[in-house]
Amino acid sequence: MALAGWSHEVSPFHPGEQAVQTRVGVRDKVEAIGRQVVRGYMPDQHREFFSQLPFVVLGAVDAEGQPWATLLVGDPGFAHSPEPRTLRLDARPVSDDPLAAALQSGASVGLLGIELETRRRNRMNGRIGEADAHGISVAVTQSFGNCPQYIQKRDYRRVVPDAVPAPPERTTTLDAAAMAQITAADTFFIATHFTETGAASETGRDGSDVSHRGGKPGFVRIDGNTLTWPDFVGNFHFNTLGNLQANPRAGLLFPDFDSGDLLYLAGRGEIVWEGDELLAFAGAERLVRFRVDRVVRLRGRLPLRWALRETSPILAGTGDWQAVDKAVALVQLADRYRPLRVLQRVRESETITSFHLQPADDLGVVPYQPGQFLPIRVDVPGLGLLTRTYSLSQAADGQTYRISVKREGRVSAQLHDALQAGDLLDAQAPRGRFVLDAASTRPVILLSGGVGITPMLAMLDALAPPGGEPHRARSVWFVHAARNGREHAFGARLRERAAQHGKLRLHVRYSQPDEADRLGLDYDSAGRIDADLLRSLLPLDDYDVYLCGPDGFMRQAYWALRGLGIARHRIHYEFFGQGEPLEADAAATIPAPTVAQAVRFERSGGSTEWQPGQTLLEAAEASGLSPAYSCRAGLCGSCSTPLREGSVCYPNPPAYTPRDGEALICCAMPTTPVVLAL
Structure with missing residues (x-):
């Protein structure tokens, strides 16, 4: 039988998954990849893989529609595939398991085969065809592989559980023992469910899913009955997040690898897309917040125990909640x-x-x-x-x-x-709006002149880190202009970095090379950066462009990029010093006020009358005050001052956005009488 990839006309991803993929900017690319790697059958290597496992993770919903995650355990071979579209599991959940009565014919299930000792894992979603006292047969709807990221290596051994198990413990809140187990955990599993009314089951749009989550011990934070954990870079399918987007109900399973205890949690999850905590958690793309409704603990039920052999090396680059709390507190300063x-x-x-x-x-x-x-x-x-x-x-x-x-x-x-x-x-704390869009998957142009290379170096560290390839490599063109080798900073390090990363292309152009400068070694061409150079270097594509340097360089480079058809909203730039916008936005222009306004200074007790044509900074300086400032062009935010009363406008829109209740006095003009905290 000739088997191929995803054979259905409908997408392998349901609307919830598609919505998250679209938000993250990977929708089109993941759709194409998904049609290659998601299959409606199990490849032979997946069938062989499942047959060697001593356990599988299963997700399904109970009679009330609540998802739960659980483990099914047996001797290797208990999971076996008689043919590519069927997986037989000769095992049932332990007694008192929340899914003990739910695994009946017709029920949708998500399966995760995971081999902790090798970090291998494969996924399979399907629907139960037959169910009996010995196990279940699952008809495959989707099968695909998963990467080994964030999995801790563990070796297992078999034990004999107590003949008379301890009774189940059920509650609606997390007790001290549950909190201790969660705090110590470096692994858990999450079950979610999606249903689209009217969708045929064969498309995979109606079904359960179960996924692995791993991190440093303590990566799940507890706040009362609410858990929060970081969501790291994955395969961009967003099966779990896509389900949560459509249906917030979810179930978590925390297995205790030492004691064999099983801690089941039911509740509702939500995706946290922004905020100081997310920004401060190294490696996190998003956060997930989960509110616990029900708790079930089964003590010592698993006939397996695991010994930790090695934590995932990729976790070394991720943060922890202690560092996050400290960083968030600093944001207040x-x-x-x-x-x-x-x-x-x-x-x-x-x-x-x-x-x-x-x-x-x-x-x-x-x-x-x-x-x-x-x-x-x-x-x-x-x-x-x-x-x-x-x-x-x-x-x-x-x-x-x-x-x-x-x-x-x-x-x-x-x-x-x-x-x-x-x-x-x-x-003060770092600030500025000229930042790398880390969520984008578009290829990047870093275009700098002179000391404008400095912010590009930080962006390059994120796109092509010195330690090796990032989890999500993007094509990067780094084009830099300098007068000559004597004034060219970081040249050798940039060439070392380019040698490390296959997707990084570097071109250096000197406008006035010295005799000591070696063409092909120190620099790649002579002259100024212009449209001809960029056209020769850059293939047609939809780029994110970051531009920084002296005023003249910026204007020439900007219009060269625009001449190549790059949209203005794809070109992000920063001046070093004062500078007019490279391309005026008529819709953003606000007429300057023409009526004098009273200005009172709260801390000093003085007052003045603002005159048309002045900025509030100039009015304050004319009154003998010395407010903090730096760029005087709305770029840096150093002059941001609490505005106690009144309102202001910005005839020249600033690049830096002040916080609510503050005014950027270097470029603000009052539209009413104002009181400033100066």
């Missing part, structure tokens, strides 16, 4: 200047020096996104305290910051000439 100690300074070129910084107050670093900047405050002799912003030139590592500063102006000269290892520097 975002506007406070905190001392950072210089760990080391590194000369990157004749004009650029990097400073590696670590908090000196033992409170830790605030998490940040690639592309953001660090506002700092420097005491310059003869000028006093001045504020500036410098892009963070490496992705967040949870321990340090790195800024790479070009010598140009009094503040940068002070840093280059005076700041040494061991010295202290005051800084």
Whole structure:
């Protein structure tokens, strides 16, 4: 019999899964891949794999429609496939299992075959054809493989459970024993269910699913009767999240690998797409929050015990809730200047020096996104305290910051000439809206000139990390312009990185190469970045573009990109200093106010009359005040000030969005009388 991939005209993914795939930006690609890897039968290697397992994980719903996850256990061979469209399981749930009475003919089930000692796993969803006292036969609707990520290696042994098992323990809340087991867990299983009215069962749109979740011990946080866990990068099918999107009811199973206890939880789950906790949890793409309605504990029922051999190496790059709580608390201190100690300074070129910084107050670093900047405050002799912003030139590592500063102006000269290892520097929390869209799967162009390379380095760390390939590799074109090798920072490191990553392509263009600069080694071409160069380098595609550098470079590069047909909303850019938008948006333009307004300063007790044409910062300075600022162009947020009363507008829309109740006074103009907390 000739068997192929997904043979149905309808998608292998139901509307809930499709909705999540669309939100994450992988819908079209996953649809194409899914039609190749999702099958309506079990390949021979899957059939052989299931036959060697001592247990399988099963998900189904009870008579009330509540999903539960459970384990079916037997000698290897108890799961066997007489033909590719059938899997026979010669086992039944243990007594008192929530699904003991649910595995009847016609019931939909999700099956996960997982071999902990090798980290192999395969999935199969189907419907029970026959059920008897010895087991069930499942007709296959979907079969596909899963990657070994996040699985802890364990070796198993058989034991004989007590002849008279302890009675089941049922409650509606988590007791101390349940909380202790969950807190110590590095593995659990989740069952979900989706039903689309009128859908034929053969399409797989009506059925149960069960999945594995793994993390460091403690990766599931408990808050009363609510659990929260990180959702890491997976295969982008989003079977579990897609089911939760359509039906929040779910069941969790926490097996105790040492005692054989089974802890079943029933409740409702929701996907958390944004927030400080998500941003702070390293490696998390989303969070899932689960509210417990029912708890069942069966003690010592499993005839298997497992010994931990090795935790998943991929978990080393993931965070933990203690670090998250600490980071979230620091977010509340975002506007406070905190001392950072210089760990080391590194000369990157004749004009650029990097400073590696670590908090000196033992409170830790605030998490940040690639592309953001660090506002700092420097005491310059003869000028006093001045504020500036410098892009963070490496992705967040949870321990340090790195800024790479070009010598140009009094503040940068002070840093280059005076700041040494061991010295202290005051800084606020990182901020900025010029950030990498980590959820996108589009190919990326990083296009920089001069010191504009600094935010691109942090983005590159996320896209092509120095430790090897990311979980979700994207094609990256890194195009950089410099005057010559003496002013080109990070050149050798970029070429090393390009050698490590097959999807990273690097092109360096020098406008005025020196005699010492070697074509093909130090740089790839001479001249300025223009449309001809970009056209020769870039295949036609739908790119995300990130652009940063001096004003003239930015304008030339921007219009070269637009001339190649790249949509304006795909080009993200940041100026170093003041700059008008590269392409005006007439719809966003707001007329400047033309009527004078009263301005009162709360802290100083003064007042003035704002005049048309001024910004509120200029009005405050004219009144003798010295508010904090840096860019004076709405880019950095350093001048964000609480607005106690009144309203303001922004005739030139700022790149930085102030928090509610605050005004970006460097570019804000009042539309009514206002009171500022100055």
